[in-house]
Amino acid sequence: MLQVSQRGQNIPASPFRKMTPFADAAKRRGLTVHHLNIGQPDIETPPAIMAAVQQVDIRVLEYSPSAGHLSYRLKLADYYQRANINVTAEDILITTGGSEAILFALMCCLNPGDELIVPEPFYGNYTAFAVAAGITLIPVTSHIEDGFALPPLADFEQVITPRTRAIMICNPNNPTGYVYSREELMGVLELCRKHHLFLLSDEAYREFCYDAPYISALHLPNADEHVVLLDTISKRYSACGARIGAFVTKNKDLQEAALRFAQMRVSPPGLAQLLGEAATDLPDSYFDLTKAEYQARRDLLVARLRAMPGVVCPIPGGAFYVLCHLPVDDTDRFAQWLLEIFEYRGETLMVSPAAGFYATPTLGHQQIRLAYVVNQDTINRAMDCLELALQQYPGRVQLEASVSYTSEASSPA
Template structure:
C-alpha cells in the first residue's frame, strides 16, 4: 500500500474536534452532552441574512469573480469604513471562510521554511495552516496568571531571525478572550516597522468586546498600512458559521495581487453566501447590542462558576466568547476524554477542548481547557454542575 505524505503525518489533529467520537459514543449511550468545545453560537442568524437566501432568484448558479463580487466588496467596504478602516473594495479579497483568508495570507506573505511569531495559546488551526503552507511557527508564551496579556516586546525580539516574516495576532483572542490594548498594538507596530514584518490580524471576534472596552485594529494605526493584513469572517459576527464566507483586507497592493492568484486557483467564493453576506451588512445595531448583552451574561456566569470550584482559576476575558481555565488535573487531554467516556451526572456530561492543542510549545497547557460560552445560561450552569462533580471524581485530580 502506498504511504501517505509526510505532511499528512505531521498535520495536527484539531483539539476542538478530535474528541468528537467520544462525544458521539456518549450520546449513543443516552447521555446529554453540553458542547463547550466549539465556537458554534446558538444565537439566531440575522433575519435579513436568512431572508436574502429565501428570496434568491436566478436561473444559473454561476461562478463569481475570484476576488468576490463587486456588490459584496462594496458593501463590505462600507461596513469597515464605518469602523475607521478607510479602505476601498479593491483592498478586499473575499474568501471561503476565515480559514482560507489565513492560508492565502500565509502563502502570500511568507516563504516556505520562513517563520511566523504567534503569541500562544493561539487558535489551534494556525498550526494546521502553517503545516499546509510549510511555514514555521515560532510561539511566544503568554500566561494565564495575567489573563494572557501580550508578552513583552523584548521577548518577541529574542525570536526574530533573518527568516522571520510575520506576526499573527487574534484580537479579541481565541482561545483566551484577551482583548489587546492600543498600547500593546502600538508596541507591535514599532516592532513590525523596525524589522519590516507583516502583521496578520485575525479579527473574527471584533464585535464581541465587553465592559465598555474599545476594539482597536492594527488597521487603525497610522504608518502601518503596508504591513497590516486583516483576516475576517462572517461566522461569528452574524452567527453564520456554515456560510464559510470570509475576507482578507490590506492596502498592500502586492499582497492583493499575489493573493488573487491563490484565489483564482480555487476559482471563486460562493454566490449564495455573498448574497447573504451583502444583506448581513445591513443588520441593525440592536442585534449586536442584544448579542453583546447575552454574551456578557454568559461570560459572567461561566467565570463565576469556574472560580468558585476548588482548585480552578479562570481569568475574566475582555472579548470573544471563550475562556481558558486552569484545572486541578494531571492531563487535560485525558480528562476531557474521561469526562465523556466514564463520567455521568444525572445522564449528562460536558465536552471541552484540551488547551494543549492551542499551544505549539511542547508540554504547555497540560492542565488547561478551553470552553466556549455559546450556550444559554441554564445549560452553562448544568454543564458547570457536571464539571464541578467530575473534578471531584477524576482519578487524575491533583491537589492544590
C-alpha cells in the first residue's frame, strides 16, 4: 500500500492560509473578504525596482552563481553596513526567499534529532521547517500579559539539553510585533556562548520599529561565530513575490556548508536578484512614508480592538501584526464561522487563528493574529465586521480576569 512519508504527514497546515478554502467559498457567494490573515502589504512595490526587471536587456536568462550575483551581494553588504551591520559580500549568500535562508540555517546548524529553542508564539512556518529538517522545536512561552516580552532566561536554561544546538528569534517579532531590546538580546547571546549554541536571528522587519530602536543580533559584541542573520526583501519593499532572501553569517564554516546546500538547488532567482539589487539604491528616506503609514494603521487597529468588550491587545512595537485575545471559545472555529456564516453589509474578514503560532498544544486557542497590511478604510470596515461578529458569535465566552496587558502597553504611541 502506497503511503505518504511520515514527514509529509507531519507538516502542519499554514496558520495563515488554512482558512483559504472557506474564504474562496465566501467570495463565490458574493462576499467581500478583508484579508487580515497574511502579511501581504498593499503598499506599491517601488516602481524603480520593478523597472530594473522590466527594462533589462537579457538574451539568455542564465544561472547565477549559487551564492547569488556578486554585484548584488556587494550592494547588499553596503545596505547592511548602513544599518551598522559589519558584513562583507563574502558573508552573504542569496536565497530563494527568507524561507530558504531559514531552512539552510536549520540544516547547517542542527542534525536530525537535535533541538531548536524558540520563544512562542513564533512564525508559524518554523514548525514546518523543523519537520522538514528532522529536528525538534522546543518552545519557551512568552505571555500576552507582559506584551510578549522575551521569557526569562531561566526558562531557556530549563529546557537546554545535550541535544540543544540553537536558539531562534524573530526581531521584530512575527506574530506579536514585539521588538527585543539590546539587554534581552545580550541575554540570549550569553546563553548561546555559555552552552555553545548558534543564534538564528530572523530580521525581516528591521525597517518597521515604531517605539524602540532596531537591534540586530550582529550588532552585539563577540557574536560573529554564533549568529546567523536570516533576511528577505519581501516585507521591506513590498516585494513578497520576488522570493529573494539572504543567509548572513561571519562564521566561515557555516557559510561554506550553506553554499553546498545552495549548490544543490543550483541558483537563486535571476530576475529577482536584479530587483533586489535595484532596491539597495533606494534612498533611506524611502522607508519614512511606509513606516509612518504602518504606524498609523497600527494605532487605528489597536484602538479599534481595545474598544471591543473582552478583547485584549498589546501594542506591537514593530513589524505589521497584532496578536490579540478574543472572548471566544476557539478561534479556529470562530475564523471558520466568520467565513461560512457571518456577513455584514456583504463583507466579512479572514484572520489567522493563533494556535498555529504555538508549539504548546493548549495555547493560542483564544488568540488571533491580524496583519495591518491593508489601508485604513479597509481596517475600519474589517473592524466593523469583527465588532459585530463578536456580539453574534454563538461561542462567545467571558474574558478571563487574568488576561490583561501591562501599563507600558496601555495606549498607542
